[in-house]
Amino acid sequence: MKTIPLFIWIILCHDASSDCGCQNPDRKTTSDKPALPEQVCHQREHGAHSHYRDYYGELETEPEVVDMSLIPGGTVFVGTDNPHFPADREAPERQVKLEDFFLDKYEVSNDAFAEFVLATNYTTEAERFGDSFLFKTLLSTSEQRDFEDFRVASAVWWYKVPGVSWRHPNGVDSSLDNLGRHPVVHVSWRDAVEYCSWAGKRLPSEAEWEVACRGGKERKLFPWGNKLMPRDEHWLNIWQGDFPDGNLADDGFEYTCPVDGFRQNVYDLRNMVGNVWEWTADLWDANDVSENPNRVKKGGSYLCHKSYCYRYRCAARSQNTEDSSAGNLGFRCAKNA
Numbered sequence: 067m068k069t070i071p072l073f074i075w076i077i078l079c080h081d082a083s084s085d086c087g088c089q090n091p092d093r094k095t096t097s098d099k100p101a102l103p104e105q106v107c108h109q110r111e112h113g114a115h116s117h118y119r120d121y122y123g124e125l126e127t128e129p130e131v132v133d134m135s136l137i138p139g140g141t142v143f144v145g146t147d148n149p150h151f152p153a154d155r156e157a158p159e160r161q162v163k164l165e166d167f168f169l170d171k172y173e174v175s176n177d178a179f180a181e182f183v184l185a186t187n188y189t190t191e192a193e194r195f196g197d198s199f200l201f202k203t204l205l206s207t208s209e210q211r212d213f214e215d216f217r218v219a220s221a222v223w224w225y226k227v228p229g230v231s232w233r234h235p236n237g238v239d240s241s242l243d244n245l246g247r248h249p250v251v252h253v254s255w256r257d258a259v260e261y262c263s264w265a266g267k268r269l270p271s272e273a274e275w276e277v278a279c280r281g282g283k284e285r286k287l288f289p290w291g292n293k294l295m296p297r298d299e300h301w302l303n304i305w306q307g308d309f310p311d312g313n314l315a316d317d318g319f320e321y322t323c324p325v326d327g328f329r330q331n332v333y334d335l336r337n338m339v340g341n342v343w344e345w346t347a348d349l350w351d352a353n354d355v356s357e358n359p360n361r362v363k364k365g366g367s368y369l370c371h372k373s374y375c376y377r378y379r380c381a382a383r384s385q386n387t388e389d390s391s392a393g394n395l396g397f398r399c400a401k402n403a
């Protein structure tokens with residue numbers, strides 16, 4: 067592993083963001099992009115979402131709206147005029163008009179994703195690529211040495227590790243034991259789209275996600291208000307201590323927590339901010355017509371700390387190419403009301 071040619075190192079590290087280690091474990095090449103599974107291609111050739119029902123013959127009636135919250139639409143504010151990361155285009159505050167919609171109360175769990183895979187034989191992009199990005203504390207010292215040439219240049223705590231996927235989220239030898247109710251991770255934007263479609267749902271737009279995050283409040287930093295720790299209690303799963311080597315886990319979790327862990331607003335939404343980043347449907351750049359565009363992700367993760375990644379605010383946003391996957395990136399689904 068130490069004899070990786072220089073050009074591979076350049077490909078892996080080229081273009082990596084310099085301001086925040088939590089945001090950019092992107093894949094850098096698309097030339098070796100694996101093909102979609104045959105059944106998914108077949109479905110796409112025959113129409114949009116409803117063909118899942120035809121193909122699998124198991125969703126003939128609309129699924130019940132269980133574990134989802136009705137989010138009121140209307141003319142609402144998103145964004146902020148006080149951005150912490152101007153380059154992220156958090157500003158300006160602006161009004162958008164939304165229909166009412168449903169949003170999953172929880173990030174999609176490993177158990178839920180396993181049902182999808184069982185029903186469809188779906189293979190995630192990380193499984194087809196053969197690797198995904200893992201945070202360094204999940205690697206042994208010798209593994210860190212072996213994979214040191216596969217780090218993200220500006221965020222050297224991210225290692226691209228063979229064999230890591232949603233089935234082996236914390237290393238190639240890890241399993242899903244005791245993680246059934248934890249969020250599925252190492253899933254790409256495309257994986258998320260396929261899951262939501264199978265479930266009769268869709269990814270939320272960024273505006274929908276943000277309005278749901280704000281819990282009916284305007285200009286608040288967090289889903290519950292402006293104070294990070296009301297009553298000196300933890301309201302989200304992020305990083306306490308020094309990053310990247312001193313996670314105190316004062317909130318009870320060094321890595322992910324169960325998807326129903328932290329209730330954060332009146333919509334009964336859990337872990338909107340913190341725990342894992344969540345894919346949204348939106349392009350980062352609406353004019354991006356490239357093969358592998360960046361998509362907006364929201365909410366920050368268990369790796370975020372105010373000192374370097376103050377992105378566990380409703381208005382905060384970040385991006386990854388849509389084939390990217392990492393151990394702190396998941397999703398939840400929405401549905402038209």
Ligand SMILES: [Ca+2]
Pocket residue numbers: 303304305306315316317318319320321368
């Ligand atoms: Ca934590």
Ligand SMILES: [Ca+2]
Pocket residue numbers: 173337338339340341342343344365366
């Ligand atoms: Ca989250």
